[in-house]
Amino acid sequence: MKKMLFVLMMAFVVNANAQDAKMKTFVDGLMKKMTLDEKIGQLNLITPGSGIPTGAVVSTDVEKKIKEGNVGGLFGVIGVDKIKQAQKIAVEQSRLKIPLIFGSDVIHGYKTTVPIPLGLSASWDMKLIEHSAREAAIEATADGLCWTFSPMVDIARDPRWGRIAEGGGEDPYLGSQIAKAMVKGYQGDDLSKNNTLMACVKHFALYGAAEAGRDYNTTDMSRVRMYNEYLPPYKAAIEAGAGSVMSSFNEIDGVPATGNKWLLTDLLRKQWGFKGFVVSDYTSVNEMINHGMGDLQTVSALALNAGLDMDMVGEGFLTTTKKSLAEKKVTQKQIDDACRRILEAKYKLGLFDDPFRYIDEARMKQEVLTPERRKEAREIAAHTFVLLKNNNQALPLKRSGTIGLIGPLANDKSNMLGTWAVSGDPQMSIPVLDGMKSVGGTGVNILYAKGANISDDTLFAKKVNVFGTRIDIDKRSPAEMLTEALNVANQSDVIVAVVGEASEMTGEAASRTDITLPESQKLLIMALSKTGKPLIVVVMTGRPLALTEENNYATSMIVTWHAGIEAGNAIADVLFGNYNPSGKLSATFPRNIGQVPIYYNHKNTGRPSAPNSPKFQSNYLDAPNSPLFPFGYGLSYTSFSYSDLSIDKKEMKASEKVTASVTVTNNGNYDGEEVVQLYIRDVVGSITRPLKELKGFQKVFLKKGESRKITFSIGIDDLKFYNYDLKWVAEPGDFEVMIGTNSDQVKKSSFKLLK
Numbered sequence: 001m002k003k004m005l006f007v008l009m010m011a012f013v014v015n016a017n018a019q020d021a022k023m024k025t026f027v028d029g030l031m032k033k034m035t036l037d038e039k040i041g042q043l044n045l046i047t048p049g050s051g052i053p054t055g056a057v058v059s060t061d062v063e064k065k066i067k068e069g070n071v072g073g074l075f076g077v078i079g080v081d082k083i084k085q086a087q088k089i090a091v092e093q094s095r096l097k098i099p100l101i102f103g104s105d106v107i108h109g110y111k112t113t114v115p116i117p118l119g120l121s122a123s124w125d126m127k128l129i130e131h132s133a134r135e136a137a138i139e140a141t142a143d144g145l146c147w148t149f150s151p152m153v154d155i156a157r158d159p160r161w162g163r164i165a166e167g168g169g170e171d172p173y174l175g176s177q178i179a180k181a182m183v184k185g186y187q188g189d190d191l192s193k194n195n196t197l198m199a200c201v202k203h204f205a206l207y208g209a210a211e212a213g214r215d216y217n218t219t220d221m222s223r224v225r226m227y228n229e230y231l232p233p234y235k236a237a238i239e240a241g242a243g244s245v246m247s248s249f250n251e252i253d254g255v256p257a258t259g260n261k262w263l264l265t266d267l268l269r270k271q272w273g274f275k276g277f278v279v280s281d282y283t284s285v286n287e288m289i290n291h292g293m294g295d296l297q298t299v300s301a302l303a304l305n306a307g308l309d310m311d312m313v314g315e316g317f318l319t320t321t322k323k324s325l326a327e328k329k330v331t332q333k334q335i336d337d338a339c340r341r342i343l344e345a346k347y348k349l350g351l352f353d354d355p356f357r358y359i360d361e362a363r364m365k366q367e368v369l370t371p372e373r374r375k376e377a378r379e380i381a382a383h384t385f386v387l388l389k390n391n392n393q394a395l396p397l398k399r400s401g402t403i404g405l406i407g408p409l410a411n412d413k414s415n416m417l418g419t420w421a422v423s424g425d426p427q428m429s430i431p432v433l434d435g436m437k438s439v440g441g442t443g444v445n446i447l448y449a450k451g452a453n454i455s456d457d458t459l460f461a462k463k464v465n466v467f468g469t470r471i472d473i474d475k476r477s478p479a480e481m482l483t484e485a486l487n488v489a490n491q492s493d494v495i496v497a498v499v500g501e502a503s504e505m506t507g508e509a510a511s512r513t514d515i516t517l518p519e520s521q522k523l524l525i526m527a528l529s530k531t532g533k534p535l536i537v538v539v540m541t542g543r544p545l546a547l548t549e550e551n552n553y554a555t556s557m558i559v560t561w562h563a564g565i566e567a568g569n570a571i572a573d574v575l576f577g578n579y580n581p582s583g584k585l586s587a588t589f590p591r592n593i594g595q596v597p598i599y600y601n602h603k604n605t606g607r608p609s610a611p612n613s614p615k616f617q618s619n620y621l622d623a624p625n626s627p628l629f630p631f632g633y634g635l636s637y638t639s640f641s642y643s644d645l646s647i648d649k650k651e652m653k654a655s656e657k658v659t660a661s662v663t664v665t666n667n668g669n670y671d672g673e674e675v676v677q678l679y680i681r682d683v684v685g686s687i688t689r690p691l692k693e694l695k696g697f698q699k700v701f702l703k704k705g706e707s708r709k710i711t712f713s714i715g716i717d718d719l720k721f722y723n724y725d726l727k728w729v730a731e732p733g734d735f736e737v738m739i740g741t742n743s744d745q746v747k748k749s750s751f752k753l754l755k
């Protein structure tokens, strides 16, 4: 068996080498024909500005530039017709007929929008996440695209940062699994197929650690923290074969990522062996002027020297590289290397064989927004919701009586798509009101009232509404809306309040210093609770919110994120019990903003938290250290109990494995899924180690009354970390093993790693 595997592996290596050699011959041949200007042209990525510009600049004279060979790729061009038009100019009217690469932010689905990435991560279901990326790739490629600026794998521990919505949450292990799943989903097993998209891992690196959660702000951290806690998901995405990487806006050790040679060359290429190309973020080359790194020529040369290959929008490369070469500020080899990497990407995508391989109007009609895809989007969404509270088993709802459906997001079509739904059409989305009516059926009477504005603050609304109305301030006064809502509530048997954030209250440049619900909605929830009716609070959000007040008022509470085009149906499916919720938080929900940054895998400190000690411990005076809802938390309509945690040995040699098992029982009244989580603590180390770290999880389906033994195999790699010298080591000594339903509620055992 082993021999056969070896033979197969060798055959694969030989084949890959032959393909690489063929690609090299082709690219060598092409590059021999290219002028310096044409080479520099390949490094230029521009946007005609018909998409959503996220910076001040959009590109001009696009057509002329393509004809002159001054463009390597375009993004923000949506629609197969427009893409075809641009590709035709490149391959018919430019001297060397080099095809363009077409990118876009396909972040959570394409036209069939699925939940925001933070929501997807809460499914803890890697097959589902991979599948959602695969579906997005099929749709996006059917509309002419071949490159997506996704996955975003930035670890985020600060919910003030609006872009926490775009990633997989706070944990490096979960984040790494998601990174792999998404790259596999987009790229499939062959990039040249007409239904696979090249992935672009972003934002390299540490973008999620912006100080104070303010977007684009400074980051600064130790290498030990970087290697152990922030870098793993990027590395995992590279190992999964991601074709490209996007540099981030922030600085690292005082040098902006886009011009950081240590990051883009030493770490990414030399240590990790990355072979693809690196693109800047939107004008991030030019922004190094503001960072204080010099003028446009200086920062462009800095970026090329650092290992950046493609310049997004700013055209610093296009306009200054020739001069920098003449002045010996960059080398011909640097230009050639960057150009080669971009041409190689185009080669791998099959664009030299057929520049129109992703351009097929018939496929677009067959593949985009099909009823099957919508059905899948609905199922995917239902798997991402996290049930936070369910007193008196108020959920699932009965399909009888009167439901008062109240709230600014209860009959809203635009916000549920979420941030970065670049290609999503709000008109095609299903609001909660429609979903509730169709899933509830004729036996249930649904009364609706808006109840409140998302926010009453007009200045805030203006900032949120830059891409169109997301916060629609009603013509009626808040008091009038509230009166109507209370009227509805008083006629109802149960109240379902749909509240939360507008989509653009999260995402890029959407940081908040207050992560509670806006005042208008707080007042609504408080008033509804006073009716004494069961109050189900449905929270649409793109970030962990501080829901302390709502948690006090609500009978049940469920977070549904911004769940995409089918949100309304999916929410109704879960509220009425067609699907039993199984999501678990991938980022901690704090009690209040003062606890931020808050994350489960923290260190012990020399004076660990001692809630009852009056002083001199690492506590707050005015709040507990514990969050409102911990990482990994999420309830089900059924209940699961954990028993009989056992490990098969108390001592482990480096070459061995420890098997840890636990029995999980569904002892409630519904069939359901549970995410069984494995955490490990390295008790004594040469550097301080977290109190626990996620090292495995399994999502299992258990029928009502069923018990199952769940087993985890712990190997030496699960015990390793980067030490003070950044060596990846496992240190002999004691390890705690914890298995449970969330990061807080676990059963414990331990073993020793022998010398």
Ligand code: BGC
Binding pocket: 054, 055, 105, 149, 202, 281, 282, 508
């Ligand atoms: C964002 C990236 C995005 C790019 C292109 C930037 O502003 O930071 O995440 O991929 O724009 O739209």
